[in-house]
């Protein structure tokens with residue numbers, strides 16, 4: 622049994638415009654996988670299919686023996702608690718504090734009424750503080766999120782995802798809005814989360830060098846098709862050409 626199996630999936634948003642075509646791969650528990658490819662290759666769509674924010678037309682996504690497309694509304698809610706999402710623009714509520722944003726990650730476990738009342742247990746609050754500490758954000762717990770830098774906001778986004786106790790983190794261009802220093806901090810955290818907490822990370826990246834440095838494995842997409850799936854050191858200039866086409870020139874560092 623695979624931890625996550627993506628079997629021959631296809632997706633189109635509009636008729637006759639295929640965004641993903643016959644995409645297949647298996648992911649093992651704790652693996653750190655980067656998805657790279659030019660703009661429009663289908664990277665974000667692929668992540669959205671895994672947590673079923675969008676529905677596929679063909680193929681199958683099996684997460685721990687469960688066919689994701691077959692889930693009822695209630696089952697889908699449970700499925701999503703196992704999947705943490707990290708976004709390029711953080712998706713925090715800026716007028717709320719850091720700790721409140723982190724606790725929002727628990728809402729998937731609550732009834733609608735508990736959610737409306739935003740009641741959290743002492744254990745949940747202790748967990749939130751401990752995650753902020755792990756991410757070096759403890760001293761900012763009571764700041765409003767609009768007072769934070771981009772890198773700090775992303776660390777709050779990571780804490781919010783981790784408080785769900787997910788088995789996978791799906792990270793959609795987590796460093797695209799950050800400078801190199803903040804990017805390194807975020808990538809180092811994601812790597813240690815994957816290794817120390819055995820949480821699978823699937824990370825969409827635009828930076829080939831970053832993907833090479835941090836990943837156990839890289840999947841290259843072009844035009845909605847998998848054109849590379851292998852180790853970072855297999856990413857030769859030929860392979861980079863296959864993934865990026867004419868955009869490859871300024872990405873090759875060999």
Ligand SMILES: Nc1ncnc2c1ncn2[C@@H]1O[C@H](COP(=O)(O)OP(=O)(O)OP(=O)(O)O)[C@@H](O)[C@H]1O
Nearest residue numbers: 634635640658659660661662663664665666667825
């Ligand atoms: N909700 C949508 N409705 C219609 N078309 C969409 C939608 N979302 C994405 N697309 C189209 O699907 C294709 C793939 O988009 P997607 O965002 O998955 O690519 P990407 O590789 O993540 O690109 P980028 O690196 O620029 O974020 C693009 O042509 C895009 O315009």
